Amino acid sequence: MKILALRCASTLAVPSGIEVVDLSAVPDRKELKAADTAAKAALPHDPTPTLAEIASRPDVSHQGAPEFAPQPVDEPLRLVVIGSDAALSAVLTRAMRADYLWAHVALIPEGSSTAAKNWGLPSGRAEQWALASEGTVKPAPLIRNDQAVAVAGSAGIRDWDGKRFTGEIVVDNSVLARSEGYGARLVPTLGAPGIAAVRATAPETGWRAKFRPALDPESLLTGRAVQAGGPKLRVTVDGVSHKRPVERVTFYRHLRDLQVVRP
Template sequence: MRLIVVRCGAPEVEVPQLSVLRELVNIDSLEVLDLSAVPARQELRPLDEAALEELPVDPTPSLDEISARPDVGHLGAPDFAPQRPGRELRFVVVGSDAALSAVLTRMMRADYLWATVGYVPLHPDSAAATNWSLPANRAAAFRLACAGTVRPAPVIRNDASIVVAGSATISAVDGGTLDAEVIVDDATLIYPEKVRNTRARFYGQFGVKLVPMTDAPGIAAVRLTTPLTVAEENRGGRGLRGAIGSLMSRSLTPAQVQAWSETPGLSWLVDRAPLEPAGIDPRSLLSGRAVQAGGVDLRVTIDGVPGPRPVKRVTFYRHLRDLQIVRI
């Protein structure tokens, strides 16, 4: 195996010595790249070069040839890559979900997703680590990433050719309630609101969160019921009214708290109730191969990185090739 460790904004993270790794797996080459926290395309050229060295000519069907086929076999359970390089090429990404997204995006665009990928997350709240059940202990995560077994998973991308490593959200650019339509395959997750509820705070239509699945069809999506970000003063008030608000929020459902906040004479009971960001409605869960959204001034955020500008429509869908990821 040719192992390339890609440290993204983490030069302090120690990489096990080659002799130690050889006790775990057959490694004949170890390289370490220190890149930016979210590496740009130019920084990832060594990965392109390594893929070309290990597989100078790809004899398998191209993406155009796959998409032209009348069958839909590529929409089923994720499968192992058909390419057979002389030796396994494995990239171990050390960094954030955004860093992993940058690496996977480059691999997808240059079409060498046949290379295997391990991940060592730097942050305990990594959505990708949760999706793939990666160890919380960094040493254990390193051992798994370097010597673990590859288990293919769907690659989820958007129409701007950016891969989702952990999660993505679609929200209003101003952070308020979302006036848009969101469809998962042929099922509607969000309907456009005829009158936008600008007073919604505790419960409303604030967007969609989606995560890649480890199996077909590929995407799981839920409705966001609270804003993605909440000012510190809205995380729970102090004093008697704060205590009353906290008590009421525990006694009522979020939808009921929202209704009380809009009712004269009752609003003071809940106006200082605590508010957690990015709340979801688990009952709204839908899965599918594609998520399409259309509206006004949509903000698309992938692995914590917002898009450069608002958009009117966006599509997330399953790529034609699968990810060769090391996971439990």
């Protein structure tokens, strides 16, 4: 197995024998060419159905249990992301867009990480490295939005100016919010259907002050997709805001699953 450590604005020491690429805090496509090259070397030609072919099947399952990648890779590629959830999102986004989600993905979190909590990662560095380098893969849904950005830990939908939410947020066919509260927060689930979402009960500035989101657990809904519409929406993915307000956004489960290294 080839292990490639993607160290994102970090000085964390990497165990000997593991190749390291130093990147910015949130690497862009150009910086992630090393991952692209490693994926191409591991699987020069993908003989499995393309995303378009999968989507065109009348019997395609959108809400089944996550599955292992079907690609026949002689020497598996394992990408170990050292950094924040935003860094992990950037790596997952690139792997999704370049269609090499068959690669194993592990995380060594720097700072607070919702993805690490969602994946149940150990807190000790030695245990984290042991898992990242020797742990087994457990598939999980990949959640993305309609801007083709992958969600690593969490995403948010709220008013652009932080005011009370105006609009509607729907999870599959159920209304989560209709001009009430302060938007919503969603996280990927480890199994089907893929997304768990709750209403926010305070502005995001209040979230930071309390070091955690002010959420309504009683509003929890799960589904494959979350759709929202409103006059000026701020969409964030792993703490990174979309550059401009939007009037609608959709988060949904990708056709290929993540190959996550987790307990």
